[in-house]
Amino acid sequence: MRYAVISCPRCGRNRIAETKSGTSGCPSCGRRFELAKARRHFETDSQEQARFALTALNSGNSDTREKVGEQTGEDGDVQALKSIGGQLERAVAVAKTLSTDKGDFSSEDFIELAARADIKNPAKVLESAVDAGDVFEPKPGRYRAL
Numbered sequence: 001m002r003y004a005v006i007s008c009p010r011c012g013r014n015r016i017a018e019t020k021s022g023t024s025g026c027p028s029c030g031r032r033f034e035l036a037k038a039r040r041h042f043e044t045d046s047q048e049q050a051r052f053a054l055t056a057l058n059s060g061n062s063d064t065r066e067k068v069g070e071q072t073g074e075d076g077d078v079q080a081l082k083s084i085g086g087q088l089e090r091a092v093a094v095a096k097t098l099s100t101d102k103g104d105f106s107s108e109d110f111i112e113l114a115a116r117a118d119i120k121n122p123a124k125v126l127e128s129a130v131d132a133g134d135v136f137e138p139k140p141g142r143y144r145a146l
């Protein structure tokens with residue numbers, strides 16, 4: 001068995017995957033992706049070594065994430081979103097940020113930014129925001145906040 005330490009292409013979460021698996025689901029954001037396309041940090045035949053590499057990678061993780069944020073220029077947005085207390089309020093703020101950037105947005109766009117803003121269970125929170133009338137669904141699968 002061969003193991004790789006990979007990063008989710010959507011949320012950047014690091015994890016161990018068996019390289020023979022074709023696709024993998026991210027436990028953090030739910031994204032399914034082809035392992036071949038994921039960023040591979042380390043590859044080994046030993047599960048123990050893979051765990052060790054993952055721990056080492058995660059210990060520098062907050063630093064890495066900050067750098068990613070700087071590169072995309074969105075770090076300020078994410079920081080501001082994280083400072084909002086309630087999950088629903090934060091979700092609405094995420095939706096407004098996306099609407100400002102893109103007009104309307106998909107649930108995937110929402111989940112990506114919501115995951116970075118530490119919203120738990122973003123798909124469900126998005127539903128709640130739609131139910132509460134804070135976020136509109138002008139077309140199936142497309143969302144917009146006013």
Ligand SMILES: [Zn+2]
Nearest residue numbers: 008011026029
């Ligand atoms: Zn992910």
